Amino acid sequence: MKKEYLMAPGPTPVPPEVLLDMAQPIFHHRTPRFKKLFAEVNVLLKQIVRTSNPVITFASSGTGAMEASIVNTLSPGDKVIVINGGKFGERFGEICKAYGIQVIEVLQEWGIPVEAAQIEAVLKENPDVKAVFSTLCETSSGVVTDIKALGQVVAKTPAILVCDAISGLGADDMRTDEWGVDMLVVGSQKGLMLPPGLAFLSVSEKAKKLIDSCKTPKFYFNLKKALKSYDADDTPWTPAVTLIVGAHKSFSMMIEEGMDNIIARHTKLAQACRCGVQGLGLELFSKAPANTLTAVKVPDGVDGSAFVKKIRDEKGVTIAGGQDKFKGKIFRIAHLGYMNHFDVLISISATEMVLKELGYSFESGAGVKAVQKALL
Numbered sequence: 001m002k003k004e005y006l007m008a009p010g011p012t013p014v015p016p017e018v019l020l021d022m023a024q025p026i027f028h029h030r031t032p033r034f035k036k037l038f039a040e041v042n043v044l045l046k047q048i049v050r051t052s053n054p055v056i057t058f059a060s061s062g063t064g065a066m067e068a069s070i071v072n073t074l075s076p077g078d079k080v081i082v083i084n085g086g087k088f089g090e091r092f093g094e095i096c097k098a099y100g101i102q103v104i105e106v107l108q109e110w111g112i113p114v115e116a117a118q119i120e121a122v123l124k125e126n127p128d129v130k131a132v133f134s135t136l137c138e139t140s141s142g143v144v145t146d147i148k149a150l151g152q153v154v155a156k157t158p159a160i161l162v163c164d165a166i167s168g169l170g171a172d173d174m175r176t177d178e179w180g181v182d183m184l185v186v187g188s189q190k191g192l193m194l195p196p197g198l199a200f201l202s203v204s205e206k207a208k209k210l211i212d213s214c215k216t217p218k219f220y221f222n223l224k225k226a227l228k229s230y231d232a233d234d235t236p237w238t239p240a241v242t243l244i245v246g247a248h249k250s251f252s253m254m255i256e257e258g259m260d261n262i263i264a265r266h267t268k269l270a271q272a273c274r275c276g277v278q279g280l281g282l283e284l285f286s287k288a289p290a291n292t293l294t295a296v297k298v299p300d301g302v303d304g305s306a307f308v309k310k311i312r313d314e315k316g317v318t319i320a321g322g323q324d325k326f327k328g329k330i331f332r333i334a335h336l337g338y339m340n341h342f343d344v345l346i347s348i349s350a351t352e353m354v355l356k357e358l359g360y361s362f363e364s365g366a367g368v369k370a371v372q373k374a375l376l
């Protein structure tokens with residue numbers, strides 16, 4: 001018998017209550033029943049995103065909403081700033097370039113957070129910038145960005161602020177309206193305790209002005225169409241009905257727990273995880289560690305890729321390795337969504353056992369002991 005533990009930063013475990021609701025028979029979407037469900041989901045979603053603006057739901061993975069934020073606001077030749085401190089910041093730049101948008105890339109060393117002052121300086125030199133793209137949690141490096149500070153800088157300019165909170169929402173604090181985020185990008189399979197397949201995008205009044213003048217061709221991800229349907233508690237195309245049913249449950253669970261309590265829980269789990277890996281003598285990779293996940297440097301003498309494979313195949317614990325140039329050099333443990341104390345203990349305990357088997361030397365139980373100490 002093999003028991004599986006999903007400890008990667010997406011997809012994350014889905015609560016049994018949500019899975020059971022999604023097991024109900026399918027029903028038609030052009031019905032009062034669906035409209036009522038979708039209206040309720042959208043009220044909950046706004047509370048989770050902490051916005052009074054519409055939040056559009058797409059049947060796509062998170063990248064679909066990243067693309068939607070670009071093709072609906074920018075036109076070929078427009079200039080934007082992209083903060084690239086890892087794989088996902090990089091992706092915003094790649095999508096922009098695919099549509100002929102001029103990208104000023106602010107390259108950050110992986111693991112080092114960007115300072116709002118850096119972006120302020122680039123904005124001063126380029127007053128014609130139409131949008132600034134950032135991640136809340138850069139999942140490839142475990143860095144959380146100070147979106148509040150960035151929001152203050154961008155709000156003073158005509159540019160909109162687009163923030164990828166696909167992994168961060170529901171783990172790292174995110175106050176969309178208060179912090180001046182014009183478009184928040186979210187995915188279902190990370191902090192929201194749902195399977196993959198839904199993406200969400202909030203749309204501010206400032207963003208709507210750009211939507212009106214946007215010339216980039218698009219069809220499926222058309223926000224004008226989506227916003228019109230949204231006002232009638234509807235979607236332009238067939239919605240992912242089953243996932244919307246699941247979202248009703250998971251969002252209700254989140255609002256019942258309370259956003260502040262959810263962030264506090266993740267803060268504690270993240271802190272415990274960091275204590276655990278440091279208890280093993282390992283070094284954190286991120287200089288601004290997120291609540292979403294902990295990125296850890298693979299110790300000298302250990303094959304990082306073999307470690308991630310072994311912990312999954314032999315212990316049933318799926319964590320993530322490094323991406324790109326950090327493949328084999330770091331590993332990433334998520335504490336994200338439907339998780340609590342014992343999930344961190346499982347991750348750290350499995351990490352200990354496999355590192356021991358791979359010849360890394362430390363006092364057995366040191367990680368687990370540090371986690372328990374942090375949690376008590």
Ligand SMILES: *Cc1c(COP(=O)(O)O)cnc(C)c1O
Pocket residue numbers: 009010061062063064088135137138139164165166167168187
């Ligand atoms: C997972 C993730 C994405 C990609 O989302 P998909 O659902 O795979 O399209 C984008 N950005 C961040 C920060 C992520 O963590």
